Amino acid sequence: MSATIIDGKAVAQTLRHRVAQEVAALDRRPGLATILVGEDPASAIYVSNKRKLCVEAGMRDRHRLLSAQVSQAEVEDVIDELNLDPEVDGILLQLPLPKHLDAPSLIERIDPDKDVDGLTETNAGRLALGRPGLRPCTPSGVIQLLDSAAVHLEGAHAVVVGRSDLVGRPQAQLLLARDATVTVCHRHTRDLASHTRDADIVVAAAGVPKLIGAEHIKPGATVIDVGIHRTEGGLCGDVDFDAVAGIAGHITPVPGGVGPMTIATLLRNTLTAANLHNSSHRETRTNGSGPARDGV
Ligand code: ADP
The missing domain is CATH 3.40.50.720 (NAD(P)-binding Rossmann-like Domain)
Known part of the structure; x- marks a missing residue:
């Protein structure tokens, strides 16, 4: 073998460590919400790893486990609630979803500034146009x-x-x-x-x-x-x-x-989203208009 192996585990660990250091320096802990629908064992493992590393990086872990039979409207309600929750900076809807749910419309319902998977049309458009945004x-x-x-x-x-x-x-x-x-x-x-x-x-x-x-x-x-x-x-x-x-x-x-880079980047994106929310909150406070955010 002649190729140099790129050690994703090591690179991911360094990135997670950097994220944790930046999180520790913040006034407010960033929060990641994960939504898991059904009990697919692979998806359950992915989500539990994301939650574990989120906590390790010093972030707030919010989790919603929904039954495999959940209705489209019920998932929409959960997304709406997390969109409004000031303690939640990132929302991750674990894919794939059961067939009876309309995944694209649920993804689209996530606030683009909380879309830490970078999958909404807004973030895809930002990427295509070379504008700042959350990247997949x-x-x-x-x-x-x-x-x-x-x-x-x-x-x-x-x-x-x-x-x-x-x-x-x-x-x-x-x-x-x-x-x-x-x-x-x-x-x-x-x-x-x-x-x-x-x-x-x-x-x-x-x-x-x-x-x-x-x-x-x-x-x-x-x-x-x-x-x-x-x-x-x-x-x-x-x-x-x-x-x-x-x-x-x-x-x-x-x-x-x-593989390990995907989760580390999710944490990095959650931190980016939190910084975005913190700075928009600071602007709101300075301008004296708009709703206040809890816990900042
Ligand atoms: P992933 O989640 O890894 O991106 P998907 O199944 O969603 O996988 O997408 C697979 C992609 O790979 C599709 O865009 C498809 O066109 C492409 N693809 C599948 N088979 C081949 C092949 N034999 N050669 C080139 N591209 C392929």
């Missing part, structure tokens, strides 16, 4: 991993494999914002390897186990694996790690690569 956690985490390994982005050819709302699309926008030349591939792309073989950076987010093999990678390229799959042979990503590690310059492992 997984693709932001990928950018931080690239920075941690000092991978040069400006002018580099980055190929994103996948165009989901959660990862591929925002990933392409974030790379573009850093002046990379970006190609987006998806399930209709003809000859995937012809694109990825030309890439300095490949971000694999297709949800297909071991889709990216040695034949897809240029020697020395940086390979970031967003996928995670439970197979009979254990966990694997969208990249065939053993095959690609002999060719790539840098590579992320699965697990221990992108």
